[in-house]
Each structure stands twice: as structure tokens, then as C-alpha cells.
Amino acid sequence: MFARICRVALMVGLTAAFVMAWLPLVRGLLDGPTYEWGLSLFGKQFSGAGLSGDYWLVSLEAALGVILLFLGWRGPGALFKFLSLFFTGAMFADALYSAFVLREGQTFEGATLGVAVSVGTIFMVIYGLMFALALVWAAFGHPGRPPRWSMLNSALLTLALLLLPAQYLLLSTGEGREISDQFGVLITMGQWLLVSLSFAPWTRKPALGFSPA
Numbered sequence: 061m062f063a064r065i066c067r068v069a070l071m072v073g074l075t076a077a078f079v080m081a082w083l084p085l086v087r088g089l090l091d092g093p094t095y096e097w098g099l100s101l102f103g104k105q106f107s108g109a110g111l112s113g114d115y116w117l118v119s120l121e122a123a124l125g126v127i128l129l130f131l132g133w134r135g136p137g138a139l140f141k142f143l144s145l146f147f148t149g150a151m152f153a154d155a156l157y158s159a160f161v162l163r164e165g166q167t168f169e170g171a172t173l174g175v176a177v178s179v180g181t182i183f184m185v186i187y188g189l190m191f192a193l194a195l196v197w198a199a200f201g202h203p204g205r206p207p208r209w210s211m212l213n214s215a216l217l218t219l220a221l222l223l224l225p226a227q228y229l230l231l232s233t234g235e236g237r238e239i240s241d242q243f244g245v246l247i248t249m250g251q252w253l254l255v256s257l258s259f260a261p262w263t264r265k266p267a268l269g270f271s272p273a
Contacts, residue, residue: 063200070144070193071132073186075256077151078125082252083245084108085122088115090231091241102157126255133259135206141198148194152187159184207261216258223251 084097088110097118098107106114128147131140159181230244 063197063202066193066196067132067136067201070148070190070197071129071256071260073190073193074125074128074132074144074147075253077147077187077190078122078129079249079252081118081121081125082255083248084115084118086227086248086251087231087245088118090228090244092232095231100158102154103162129256130259133207133256133261135203136197136201137203140203141194141201144194145191145198148187148191152184152191155184155187210262212262213258213260216254220251220254220258223247223254227251 080099084095087095088097088108091110093110093112096107096109098105099117100106106117108115108118124143124147128140128143131137132144227244227247230240230247233240
């Protein structure tokens with residue numbers, strides 16, 4: 061039971077972590093060259109505008125996010141254990157490297173929403189906790205039988221896909237910082253949450269409707 065709670069907590073953390081890859085993936089595709097992004101990984105800078113630059117990196121990271129969410133909710137066996145340890149361990153190591161080797165603080169900046177937050181210590185704690193949760197699941201977790209795909213899973217995934225036209229209208233018309241872009245960013249974040257929830261195991265209980273398994 062404890063290992064299962066750790067896995068659910070890990071899945072919440074992974075959903076939050078990979079939104080930072082999903083946003084530049086979708087915005088680079090729909091917003092075009094007016095959207096610029098950048099990130100640092102073990103001291104190396106990656107950046108791009110639209111589909112140019114290091115767009116391959118956010119594509120790869122977002123793909124890893126989809127795979128991890130699907131495996132974590134549907135079949136958290138050996139492959140999920142390995143990939144979750146790899147990702148959380150790498151992110152924890154990167155946070156430690158920035159703090160103690162480079163002696164630089166990490167900053168999360170979202171120009172569209174006007175957000176700039178120092179997250180070095182926060183990332184160190186969060187990714188350290190996520191790595192610990194991944195270790196617990198790798199050591200003690202038993203995936204059991206794969207859950208049945210329900211109508212609610214299909215409905216949530218369909219809803220996430222149906223947001224694409226609205227995202228295109230909101231993100232492709234502005235210059236990157238208009239109110240339409242802000243709404244587009246919020247919708248994209250909500251879309252990623254829907255993707256994660258669409259993979260989660262749901263069971264139908266007559267008195268309560270659908271509830272997490």
C-alpha cells in the first residue's frame with residue numbers, strides 16, 4: 061500500500077514536471093518563431109524559436125513524458141521503474157550541479173504570464189523527493205494486472221485533442237505576450253493535465269460514478 065501511494069505521488073510530480081516540456085513543444089508548433097524558449101542542463105544552454113534551434117530536445121523530453129505517464133498509470137513495471145529513476149535522478153543531479161558546482165541559482169521564467177521565480181532550492185527538494193519516491197517504487201512496487209481502458213479514459217483523451225483548434229487560434233494570432241497567448245498557455249497546461257488523467261486507471265462505482273482505481 062505504501063509503495064502504491066509513493067507511485068501516485070510520483071505520478072503527480074511527473075505530471076507537473078513535464079508540463080515544462082509540453083508548453084514549448086505546443087507553443088513552438090502553434091505559436092511559430094514569435095515564441096522563444098531556453099533552458100539549462102548541466103551548465104549547457106539549449107534554446108530555440110518556433111521549430112528552430114534545439115526544438116528536438118523539448119520534443120524528446122515531451123515524448124519521454126508521455127511514455128512515463130502512460131507506463132506509470134497503466135503498467136508501472138520494469139521499464140517505468142528504469143525510466144522514472146533515470147529522469148528523476150538526472151533532474152536531481154542537475155539541480156545539485158547548478159547549486160554546488162556552477163554555484164548558480166535556477167530561475168523559472170514565463171514571459172507570457174509575467175512570472176520569474178528562483179527555483180534552485182525548490183527544484184533540489186522536489187526532484188530529490190521524486191527520486192526517493194521512484195526508488196521506493198523500484199524496490200517495493202508490484203505493478204499487478206494492467207487496468208482496463210474505460211470510456212472516461214477515452215473521453216478525457218478526446219477532450220485534450222479537441223483543445224487543439226482553440227490553442228491554435230489563441231497562440232498563432234498574438235506576438236507572444238498578449239491576453240490571447242496567456243489564455244493559450246493556461247489551456248495548454250490544462251491539456252497536459254487531461255493527458256495525464258486520460259491514462260489514469262478509473263473504475264466505475266454505481267454510487268459514486270467514476271473514481272480513481
